[in-house]
Amino acid sequence: MTPGDDGFRTAFAGETEALGRITILVLGRTGVGKSTLVNAVFGESLAETGIGRPVTQASHLYAREGHGVAVVDTKGLELGTDAEQLVGELRDLVAHSRTRPPHEQVHVAWFCLQAADLRVQDSERAVLEALRELGVPTVLVMTRVGLHQGRTHPDVVAFAAAVEAMGLPVVDGRAHPVMAQADPFSGFPAHGLPELLEVTRRVAPEGVRAALVAAQRVDADAKAKEAGKAVAAAAAQAAAVAATPIPFADAAVLVPIQLRMMSRIALLHNVPMDRATMLALASVAATTGAGRSLTTGLLKLVPGAGTLTGGVVGASVASGVTMAMGAAWIQVCRRYGRDGLVDGVALASGEVRDLFLRELRSALPGGLGGRRSAPHERLR
Structure with missing residues (x-):
C-alpha cells in the first residue's frame, strides 16, 4: 500500500471530522x-469571507467548511438597548445552539470591553x-490596551483593577488585556493573544481544544505541542499493532496510522487538503518507488533496518519509524506555513522531498535504539 492521493484524502477527511470545531460567541459594543x-487570532477575515447564517434575529454564525473555528457574532450591545x-x-x-450537533454549540464566549471606555454598562x-x-x-477581553515601553497607561490599570473588584462572573475574575494588532502610529506592539488563547483552551470542553489550537495563527508552540501529541499517539498505535511482530513485507498495515497522523499534523498547521496531499506525496516519493509501501520504504532508510528483510518488524521499530516520520x-x-512551500518550484526541485528525508534521518541519529527528543521539543 502506498500513500496515494485517495488514501491521503480519505485520511484527511476523517481527521478533519475527528478534529471538530470550536464555536466562540463574541460580544461587545460596535467599535470595540x-x-x-x-481576524488577528485566526489569521483571516472570518466574518467577511465565511458563510454567515442567522442564529437568532440579532446574531449570525460564521463558519467555513474544514475550518476549526466558528464565530457567533452578536448585535445589540449598544447604548440605550x-x-x-x-x-x-x-x-x-x-438554547438554539444546544439543539445543534456538539461542534455547533456555543463552547466559550469572548466578551470585549475597550480599554478607553473606562466603564462597564448595566446591560453588559x-x-x-x-x-x-x-x-x-x-x-x-480588554481590547486596545497599548503598551509604552512595556507599561500600561495608569487609567487603564485603574480601570482593570475596578473591573476585578466588581466580581463579574468571568474566567479568572478579571479582564485579559490584548492589543490585537500593532499600531504603527503610536508604536504600540501587539500583545496578549497567546495568553488569551491559553485561557480559552483551558476553559473550553476537552473535545474542542485541539480544534482551537489548529484554527489559531498566533501560537506556534501550542501547535508544536499538539502535533507532538499526535505523533506520540500514532507511535503508540504502531507499537500496539506490532506488539506481535509482523512480517517485514506486511509492514504496510501501519500506513493508515501514519496517514492519519500526517493528516492531523497538516490540519494543525493550517495546510489545506489539496496542498497537504501534494506535500505528502512529494515527501515520501523517495521511499515509495519500485512498488514499496510507505512503511517498508521508510524502514530501508533506518540504520540497520535493512537486515530485517524477510524477517519481522517489532514494536520498537514500528514506533520508532512512525515517530521519526511524524x-x-x-x-x-x-x-x-513559514516559507510558503508550494506545488510549483518546490515540488519540481525536490525541496520538499529533501527536507523530509533530511529531517527523517536526523530524527534517528543513532538508529532506533538512540534517544530521540519528542517532536514538540525538537521543533520549538
Missing part, C-alpha cells in the same frame, strides 16, 4: 474591536450574568 481580534431584550436574545441563541453586566446562568465560560512531517508543514 471584535473583528480585529478574531434594553438589557432584558439583550438577555432574551442571548438565551434564545444559546446583565449579559455576563446571563452567560453565567447558561453555563457558558466567558473570558473578559517529526519530519511536522517540519514540512511548518516550512509550508
